[in-house]
Amino acid sequence: MSMKDLTPTRRQLLSAIGTSAGSVAAMQAMVALGHAAESQFTGPPTLSGARKGETVLVLGAGLAGLVAAYELTKAGYKVQVLEFQGRPGGRNWSLRGGDTYTEVGGAVQKVQFQPGNYLNPGPWRIPHHHKTLLHYCREFGVALEPFIQMNHNSYVHQTDAFDGKPMRYKEVATDFKGHVAELLSKAINVGSLDDKVSGEDKERLLEAMRAWGALDKDMAYASSLKVSGQRGYDRAPGGGVEGAPTPSQISSLSDVLDSKVWNQMGFFFNYVMQTTMFQPVGGMDMIGKAFARHVDHLITYNAKVVQIDQSATGVAVTYQDTASGATATAKADWCVCCIPATILGQIPMQVNDAMKASLKAVNYSASVKTGLEFKRRFWEEDESIYGGHSFTNQPISLISYPNYHYFKSGPAVLLGSNAGGLGGSLLAGMEPAARLEAILAQGEIIHPQYRQEFMNGVSVAWARVPWNMGGNSRWSDDARKQHYQNMVAMDGRIVLAGEHASYIGGWMEGALTSSIDAITRLHQRAQEA
Numbered sequence: 001m002s003m004k005d006l007t008p009t010r011r012q013l014l015s016a017i018g019t020s021a022g023s024v025a026a027m028q029a030m031v032a033l034g035h036a037a038e039s040q041f042t043g044p045p046t047l048s049g050a051r052k053g054e055t056v057l058v059l060g061a062g063l064a065g066l067v068a069a070y071e072l073t074k075a076g077y078k079v080q081v082l083e084f085q086g087r088p089g090g091r092n093w094s095l096r097g098g099d100t101y102t103e104v105g106g107a108v109q110k111v112q113f114q115p116g117n118y119l120n121p122g123p124w125r126i127p128h129h130h131k132t133l134l135h136y137c138r139e140f141g142v143a144l145e146p147f148i149q150m151n152h153n154s155y156v157h158q159t160d161a162f163d164g165k166p167m168r169y170k171e172v173a174t175d176f177k178g179h180v181a182e183l184l185s186k187a188i189n190v191g192s193l194d195d196k197v198s199g200e201d202k203e204r205l206l207e208a209m210r211a212w213g214a215l216d217k218d219m220a221y222a223s224s225l226k227v228s229g230q231r232g233y234d235r236a237p238g239g240g241v242e243g244a245p246t247p248s249q250i251s252s253l254s255d256v257l258d259s260k261v262w263n264q265m266g267f268f269f270n271y272v273m274q275t276t277m278f279q280p281v282g283g284m285d286m287i288g289k290a291f292a293r294h295v296d297h298l299i300t301y302n303a304k305v306v307q308i309d310q311s312a313t314g315v316a317v318t319y320q321d322t323a324s325g326a327t328a329t330a331k332a333d334w335c336v337c338c339i340p341a342t343i344l345g346q347i348p349m350q351v352n353d354a355m356k357a358s359l360k361a362v363n364y365s366a367s368v369k370t371g372l373e374f375k376r377r378f379w380e381e382d383e384s385i386y387g388g389h390s391f392t393n394q395p396i397s398l399i400s401y402p403n404y405h406y407f408k409s410g411p412a413v414l415l416g417s418n419a420g421g422l423g424g425s426l427l428a429g430m431e432p433a434a435r436l437e438a439i440l441a442q443g444e445i446i447h448p449q450y451r452q453e454f455m456n457g458v459s460v461a462w463a464r465v466p467w468n469m470g471g472n473s474r475w476s477d478d479a480r481k482q483h484y485q486n487m488v489a490m491d492g493r494i495v496l497a498g499e500h501a502s503y504i505g506g507w508m509e510g511a512l513t514s515s516i517d518a519i520t521r522l523h524q525r526a527q528e529a
């Protein structure tokens with residue numbers, strides 16, 4: 001046996017460490033070797049040794065509050081959670097048939113979906129590198145299934161491109177790539193890039209463009225069976241005598257530019273949007289429910305926090321019973337406050353002015369998500385679309401197809417809008433019935449089957465969600481520089497946590513990592529006190 005045989009490969013080394021010392025040690029070793037740097041997660045907190053009888057009040061039972069309650073209880077603290085709503089999870093939420101949702105302004109929507117169908121009004125996708133969230137899913141046995149974003153067969157739609165006709169992603173994306181490859185090849189061949197690219201690299205770049213862009217022998221992007229092998233055929237290949245395929249016709253560069261397909265191509269490049277993504281089987285709220293199985297007995301539901309005070313020795317939080325209106329005060333040694341900044345900024349709280357200012361400094365982006373139930377899966381049956389998104393420049397922004405129960409007959413729910421920005425504000429400004437009508441009118445341009453197959457729908461405009469009033473935090477660079485550290489610094493006996501107190505805003509991972517950091521510092525402070 002040579003020395004080489006005796007030297008373990010990195011993979012063997014990691015596997016040995018993993019077997020002997022568990023996943024946390026393996027993770028730490030991988031980080032040290034330069035792998036897994038895509039997440040700061042190095043394992044769950046290992047807090048222990050809380051002083052006997054020491055108490056913590058956790059405000060808000062979203063994921064930040066739930067993980068705080070779970071880990072602080074394990075560390076030995078006596079925890080009480082105050083939650084505005086009658087359920088755990090916060091934005092980690094799913095709507096099903098029989099649920100009722102009342103938005104700010106008083107409009108009530110009763111969800112009529114068939115059993116098994118649901119809408120995730122908030123979080124819906126989990127990137128593979130959100131390791132903290134994946135850790136707790138594994139620990140609590142939350143079953144995950146793939147969440148598909150990219151579907152070559154879904155549509156790209158611009159109202160002023162291709163006469164308003166939706167195009168298949170694979171057609172316009174292939175054409176965009178092919179035309180760009182041809183143009184770059186031309187620029188190389190007429191010497192435009194001579195001062196930028198060496199002779200040898202020019203040859204290699206030309207070779208790459210020919211393969212990448214499916215160019216012909218003359219370095220032209222033209223209709224052919226080779227190109228149809230990427231963008232699809234007019235007549236698909238078959239078997240036997242009549243099996244020969246017919247190529248499809250490519251679109252012109254100008255038409256493809258009108259489609260702005262690079263927006264979608266760029267979307268899929270995003271680190272947080274890359275494959276593989278997951279969703280919990282049965283609805284996103286499976287995660288909040290899984291946490292609640294461990295800490296539900298600690299949660300006081302329907303308790304709206306209206307004032308937060310502290311002294312040198314403890315905290316006192318006043319809350320209102322949302323049914324009776326009666327107020328009560330809960331006391332503890334410490335407080336982890338996980339209420340979104342939009343709401344917390346309006347609650348009188350005894351903290352320093354810099355922390356208060358930080359709550360006003362972070363913006364929130366509102367979105368409008370809509371679940372539409374149809375009699376059948378026409379997107380699968382008629383159009384061979386299984387999961388993924390179709391994009392449009394209309395306010396709805398996209399249509400997303402369900403990633404569960406493929407091929408099932410009977411009613412199914414798709415996401416009819418994920419509107420943000422101006423489109424989101426427009427839709428949020430409407431009453432639910434008018435909003436639904438606008439969403440159907442926009443969607444039927446992409447799927448003419450809409451009206452005939454539609455059964456019912458429900459929409460959630462996040463600017464109108466009573467316990468959130470915003471959607472997700474969006475820090476500007478300037479605000480982050482000026483205010484972020486003031487938000488996350490512990491003030492006396494109070495520490496803030498939640499997705500807004502993280503660099504992963506708008507993701508559940510941000511809520512968890514923020515909370516773990518906050519309770520770790522709280523524990524240190526408590527041990528020192």
Ligand SMILES: Cc1cc2nc3c(=O)[nH]c(=O)nc-3n(C[C@H](O)[C@H](O)[C@H](O)COP(=O)(O)OP(=O)(O)OC[C@H]3O[C@@H](n4cnc5c(N)ncnc54)[C@H](O)[C@@H]3O)c2cc1C
Nearest residue numbers: 060062063064084090091123124125305498499506507508
């Ligand atoms: C439209 C949308 C899409 C999203 N998509 C994704 C996604 O695909 N993937 C992903 O990972 N994340 C996504 N997110 C982000 C994710 O939902 C959040 O980052 C995360 O759930 C926030 O958790 P949190 O605990 O910080 O806050 P929340 O979940 O908001 O928890 C705060 C809790 O405080 C309670 N509360 C509010 N006011 C009071 C009060 N006065 N008294 C007592 N309690 C109060 C609320 O009821 C709530 O339960 C999305 C969010 C939205 C809105």
